[in-house]
Every structure is written in structure tokens, then in C-alpha cells.
Amino acid sequence: MSLLVFSACAKKQTIKPEGPYNAVASFTKANALFEHKDYDKARNLFEQIRTRDTTGAVAPLAQLRIADIYQKQGEPDSAINEYRKFLQVYPDHRFASYAQYQVAMIYFSQIEGYDRGFGAAQKALREFEKLRDLYPRNPYKDSVSMHISRCRYIMASYEFMVGDFYYKKKAYRGALGRFEGILANYPDFRRTDEVLYLAAGSARALGHKDKAGLYLDQLQRQYPDSLYAARARKELAKR
Secondary structure: OOHHHHHHHHHHOOOOOOOOOOHHHHHHHHHHHHHOOOHHHHHHHHHHHHHHOOOOOOHHHHHHHHHHHHHHOOOHHHHHHHHHHHHHHOOOOOOHHHHHHHHHHHHHHOOOHHHHOHHHHHHHHHHHHHHHHHOOOOOOHHHHHHHHHHHHHHHHHHHHHHHHHHHHOOOHHHHHHHHHHHHHHOOOOOOHHHHHHHHHHHHHHOOOHHHHHHHHHHHHHHOOOOHHHHHHHHHHHOO
């Protein structure tokens, strides 16, 4: 059809105004793209929904999906930023605990062992504790408890590694500071018996005999079957 003919036909037709924006239909389409891993197209649609859904029916879910896409595309910082936007705008939404959990898990996934994992573990612990405190009825309770314990263990292990390094270098003041920090902040650390023994050794090397004795006493009282408790009894017998 030529442009002239098309134009003439168009004049005879009644032009119907465009209907209202159907956010739900758009979300269904975007979600299908998401499920098929067509993330770029899906994100574009979700971003439109986020701004055009005046009813608020699916705008929060679109915000979450945008965050999910960034996470799946390996952009953790952008994902965290989008999850935080959701929590800021919709703190009481039924999926708020999900957004908070995702933030915590992103940090947790960045932990690289005991020697380089302290910073990520610290951030993850903060976010898991926030989830536990702000959303006590969250559906991730068992997982949260396990991850909190794991974060604390990683952080304590790092502190122990540094303290042991100082101890072996005979930098006893630095070693004692690390060991006392573990005793104060991580009383459930699995290697507390060893921490007490090394803290006693550090204190003794610094001339703090009374403090060393207190640590040895605590060691044999709390961990009577420990190898370090046996050593503590021998040292106390010499006093």
C-alpha cells in the first residue's frame, strides 16, 4: 500500500486512544523473560513497571526482580543497592525479609577463607543479625542461625591467626590483645582452650604473672580434658 492510500484509509478510521497501562500483564511478560534468562530485556520491562505501576500492585515485585537480575548477572554491588532500595521503600512488605536475606547472602558468598574473609564475614554477620532482629518471623531462621555461627567462627579464626602470628614472632603485646579480644567477643570459639593457654603465655612473657595464672586457672576449670589444660596444670604446679 502506498503512503497516499494508507493516509486516506487512516482518515476514514476512528483512532482509539491507548488503554491504561497493564502492569500485571507487563510483569507476567517480564517474569517469563526472567525465567528464560533473557535478563537484559526482563530488566528493561521491570524498570518500566517500577515507574509506571501507579497502583503499586507489582511495582515492589519488579524492584525485587531487578535486584535478582543483577545478582544473577554477577553484579553484587548493584544487586545490594537494589535490594536496599526495596527495603527503604517497602520495609513492611511480605518479601522484605527475602530482600534482607539476599543482602546477607551476597556478603557471605564473598568470604574467601579465614585469612581474607574477615571483612565479608563482618558485613554478612551484621546483615544476618539485622534480618533476625527486624524480621523475627522470617522463614530463614535455621539458615540465619547457621550463617551467624559461621561468620563468628571465621572472624574469630582470623583473630586467632593474627594473634598466633604475633605470639610466634614474640610480639606478645599484640598477641595478648588479639587473644583477649577473642575471649571477650567470641566466647563460643571452638579453640578457646588454646586461646586461654596462649593468652597466659603472652601475659607471662609481658611480666603479668597474676593475669597469666588467672587464664591458666580458667583453662583447667572450663576445659579439664583439654591437652592445654594438662599443660596448664603442670605450669601451675611449678608456681
